[in-house]
Amino acid sequence: MDFLTLDYFIKLFNIILIDLVLAGDNAIVIALAARNLPKEHQKKAIIWGTVGAVIIRIAATLAVVWLLQLPFLLLIGGVLLVWIAYKLLVDEKEHNIEAKPQLWPAIRTIIIADAVMGFDNVIAVAGAAHGSFDLVIIGLIVSVPIMVWGSTLFIRLVEKFPVIITIGAGVLAYTAGSMLTGDPFVKGWFDENPVMKWAFIAIVVIGVILAGYLKKLSKNFISINEQGQLTIPDSIKNEAQIEANDSFEAKVDDQGRIVLVKVAKSEG
Structure with missing residues (x-):
């Protein structure tokens, strides 16, 4: 893939946005895991816990990027991503993280918590990368510092402008549609019928956003x-x-x- 092209930067932006909307509250998890440490150890726990989490995230995402090149796995990943996009719109996240009073147990908790919570990120970023390993690495390098040190600001922005989550879900749904139409099993047919391809992707995006909106609306119904x-x-x-x-x-x-x-x- 050529660097400095519009297509490249669009894909990179999508990866960064996906990371932020799916993991914008990971810093809260990190803070919760380190909250019982002495002040002098909290910074160390956050830094080393984040480093370990990033290494695992990069390795897992690169592995999934490689796996998604196999037939039918893009279809499976696309279906999973549709569900992840829908859950992003309707779920209210809760953080039940045990705070450890020692440095290394706290670091271990941060790494494990991020790995468990990061499954949706791995699938989404791998799909948005379209087989490009460098996009995965650059996207994570750019988004992780924002996620860790700028997440409070990002969360405030989301609370003030909830449309950010809707846009993020739309990007996820678009990525899911691209994965579903890009699997080797169906790619040839969609390439020969581009109108059907874009119509299908549009249906996925509109369907996810509409389903999420209706589900969220139903939560406020008194019956x-x-x-x-x-x-x-x-x-x-x-x-x-x-x-x-x-x-x-x-x-x-x-x-x-x-x-x-x-x-x-x-x-x-």
């Missing part, structure tokens, strides 16, 4: 059964701090809508 019992999604329950034994009074607001008002609990 009522035949007995008049309400089912409140966890997202609303947590935001409104609703508990199982809370009491509510139904009122009508100025716009004629029914409003449920929590009744204060009596003391004693």
Whole structure:
């Protein structure tokens, strides 16, 4: 692949964006793993844990890049990536990381946690690299420092502009579509029918984003059964701090809508 071409930089940008949207919170995991260390050891744990994680990530990604050249594996990887893109849109990540009080156990925890969490990154980056080992290495070298030292800023940007996650999911879905149409088993047919190829990729991208949007929307639906019992999604329950034994009074607001008002609990 020629350097300094528009196609090369587009693929490199895709890899960096994929790394950021899928691993933007890895620095939080690293911080959690090192939080119980003495201050003088925390920096060492973060640096060496990150170095070990990056080495494993590069090795695993290069191995997958090589494997994806085999027939049918691009199809499998493409299907996995469709699921990863969908989960990116609908999942709310939680971090349950045990903090170690000693340096080397903390480093080991960081490396293992990153390896476990990095499976989706490996598949996505390998697919976006299109068989280019140098794209994988350069992409990870550029994105990892951003991921570790700039993740707090990136997370704030995502919270302020949620469309970043949608764009990232779209890039993942596009990569998945490219993998599905680029497998040696079907590549010849799609190359002969480019309109069908791009239509298929467009369907994958639109389908993933639409499915993620509908799923996220459904999390905010309050349903009522035949007995008049309400089912409140966890997202609303947590935001409104609703508990199982809370009491509510139904009122009508100025716009004629029914409003449920929590009744204060009596003391004693």
